[in-house]
Amino acid sequence: MKTKSFWKKHENLYFAVSNKKVLLGVFMFVAIILLSLVGPYLTPYDYEEFAGAGYLPPSKDHWFGTTLMGRDVFTRVVYGLRSTLLVGFLAGTIASAIGLVVGFVSGYYSGKAADEGLMMLTNVFMVIPSLAILIILSAYLPYRGIVTQSLIVAATAWPWTARAVRSQTLSLKNQEFVNLSRISGLSTFKILRDDIAANMFSYVFMVYILQFNGTILASVGLEFLGLGPTRGVSLGLVMQNAVNWNALHLGMWWWGLIPGLILTLLIVSLYFINTGLDEVFNPRLREM
Amino acid sequence: MGRYLSKKLAIYLVTFFFAVTLNWLIPRFVPGDPITSLLARFASLEGGKEILQSYFVQTFGLDKPLYAQYIGFWRSLFRGDLGISITRYPAPVMDIIKDAVIYDYIILLPSIVLSWIIGNKLGAVSGVNKKVDNFMMPVFYFLTSSPYFWFALVVSYVFGIVLGIFPTSHAYSATMRPGWNWAFIADFFMHWFMPFLTMFLVQLGGWAIGMRNMIIYETNTNYSKYMESLGASDKLIRNYGFRNGILPQVTGLAISLGTIISGSVLTQVVFSYPGLGYTMVQAIKESDYFLIQGCFLFLILMVLLANFVVDIVYMIIDPRVRHSYSGEV
């Protein structure tokens, strides 16, 4: 009896946990996160250490094989995954935050100068290919850490969030309950926070997922070009090393392809969660 | 219609202005003083001193106040003068870019157009046919989730190394001299195929998913249900949905152009395909700052141009914009 009323109250949650895509997505996502958290404790090696002979294919001792020089690929991947996820998480959060603020403000003040200005800025950032800016910024910075990389990735990732949030805000703003609050004399901030933001929670959550995807892809691209953090190991760097050391030509697919496969699966999982949630929040899509 | 275009143009102009300013700003204000160290490298080259006198002093005027340097930068830009490459000294950056940009177009244009058309068609099929969807949807998701460079590695490994069908690098064989003969065209095609395939497939996934979701959304609308109850065929319903889905997909294309071009930069790096992206990354490795700046500027120009084309397409197919301009940009 009690459970039933719980599910009734949280109808969306019910649909979320019973949606196959969400479940599969969450399962894959959690598995990969666990890999990055637990992986370093599962491996007896250090990611810089020569753990065995070179050219070893995946085996019991080296789950993802070894590099040309005999480093353990599994160890490098799990440590690299940590770094890449951290950058994606930081950059995604910062970018979402910027996008939300710009989108809210712009949507709330639509038609005013602030909106025009912010939207112009957004459109400009939207048009510029972010990787080009990232490359040129990174190229001139001799030493880059995880935070620096997150910041420059975030700086180019926020515009579409801002635009999406703005149009959501626009449509919500004119709904009756918001007008009601306005008539009853609530402050702008309170309206933004209590009415608009609260009603957009589900939307924001999905935006965040996509943003996380985008920032991870951007940072891995930078790492692959050798423009990631100057110290440590990252997924993109593992693959860059693989290319520099001819891994594929030499038949070491495990070195060049496994890191990217894990990354791709991570992003697929997030897409699944996103699409699944979309179905949850838009019942019209659900019937399929 | 006029207002729509002029607003778009204004955005592009501001973007261009912004990009040029960024281009000027970054090397001057980052630590390590790259401009000075670059000038020192030029000074040690034969004939470098003369170039220092003519180009750099005018363009950089390092002794002048900042605003004057900034104006000088714009002035040489309008003369089409982007400086001299230090690694390919004494070749002007402009000449290098002219040679490179063709390779960008030859990959980007067909891959964007074909993936958009075919992706939307496949997505529509997947949207109405549950059996197809169950099989295709994971594939689409996989494609669109793949980082371009990783997918390029997969393509290169499978088709270039394991099967050995396509060459893994460069735009044409070392033995070839560019010319309009079958041998060269065949060779060029073989080198072009894998970078094209990479760009094509990764983009395809995104369009297919977009259209699929749109169709599902549309087929569940009241008007579709109404049509269905009237006994309209699946195909007809799909066609309606497809037509409604096309517009957002064109907008989607405009939004994705930046990502696509970023993807092509990485793809070129994997295949050493000598477009702007590859040239730029090489220039970074060798700190050839003028070449970096030139490539950056042309990548931006390319995106702006592509956006503009998409705008015009959008205008042509959207009756609301065609007749009057209203609503959001």
Add this chain to the structure above:
Amino acid sequence: MKTRVSVLLIVALIVSSSAFALAAERNETLIVGGGPWSPATSWNPLYPSRTSATIGLVYETLFAYNPLTNEHKPWLADSGEWISDTVYEVNLRNGIHWSDGEPLTAVDVVFTYEIARDNELPYTPIWRTLEEVKALSLTKVQFVFNNPSYQEWQIELYSRPIIPKHIWKDIPSDQLMIIANENPVGSGPYKSGVGGADRIVWDRDDNWWGNEVFGQPKPKQIVEMIIYENNVALGMLMQRTLDLSNYFIPGVPSIKDAFGLTTWYDEAPFMLQANTAVLYLNTQRAPLDDAEFRRALAFAVNPEVIVERVFEYMVPTADPTGLFGGWTDYRDAEVVEEYGFYYDPEVAKQMLDEAGYVDADGDGWRDLPDGSAMSFEIIVPAGWTDWMESIRIISEHFRAIGINATPAFPDQSVYENRMFTGNFDMLINNYGSGVSGSPFSYWNWIANHNIHRDQVTEGNFGRYDNQELFDLIFEFNQILPMTEESLAVASEIQKILLQEMPAIPFWLNGMWAQTTSKYWTNWPTENNPVGYPSTWGGYWQFGTIEMLINLEPVQ
């Protein structure tokens, strides 16, 4: 849409099918890579940054040099010898000529040197010891010295391109190093061809004087590909687009048999040796100014690990003296026995303990004798993947004995700038340690005396200052080679270098060469030494032309 594209293509083909020149046949073309790193912009033999094959293919030297036998081979010259302590006499070959048909005579040789006397050219400094160059006949030239540098002269003989007087006499003094010299008139077997952004092309000159003397080079055309990444070179080797690659390519030992690649040696070290990679220590920074400390570092590193892991046994470890090839004629085994270093971290630790470099504050790192902390940065250029991995290993080995060292990878221009201005702790370099006809070039680079200035570019980047050593190296240069006296001075130099350790030689970089046999065979190898498989700048005179002559096209 599709039909329109294909129509366009067909039209384009019809329009254009007539107008284009075909490349030379593939089986007459030799495609190589590894020499040039940028497109050709200058073919001027006087300009140091000319495209590198200009000397060797177009311009020739009096002698060639065979690094395998350490012998000079007469080239433009028929013979040459010291006829007194101060006079070197050269007899030119009869009937040699320039590519425009003009005869090449003693007049041109004299002109080649006098132009450097009368103008500021890179080799002008030779006139500090040279007094006069005179033509006694059309084929006899005498070089008269006041105080000859015998060792350097051995290198000069195969390094200086002879230029035609009838072309260069009309070029104004201020243009000598500036002109691009696009259609060079030389004496060599090739002429400059039509290249491009990614290649440099050389066309065979069928009227080369050497055809009758040495034989004709087989390739009608040589295409030097400009390749920036070694994985691209490997891909081209696998597809047989590249006939000869002079890149460092990881993995060659493991795939060479499967993919039909040939290297000089069939077994390790696979490659010939090209230069010594040394670790320069900045002797102007404490504690690197302490010879004991520097020596301890030499004992701390196990270069075997670098050889095994990074180079897959494609390079050997270096001798403690850094000498290899013909230079070892001067190696003093007793000195090495007594002062040489070897890998033994315990010895290194003991030396550091005795010299007072102990961990004073208990943080796990050794400190200076006064108790203050010390740490070091080792640099190599970003993207030089083999060196990057090598300094990672070196840092690890230093850390293992408690010395806080970290690797860093600035871009090449920054690396060079820091090297030349002395703004570094430690770095790997090999710019001046290349194989040559005299160990003088190595010593004069390791311990160059030109260190009291802002930019130190001729070696001794750690600015090690020891006048006694500088004098010895100078003296060595001015004694007749391989005499008892010169061997004695050489021993003394080796002893000081080992005691003082201004730079630590760790391994010998390879003369990277991998060849494929789809279009050309009879490549030079250990068992078939018919030339020298290198297209690097400055190496063409080492026997690469002989390689071209001995190649056999596959029918």
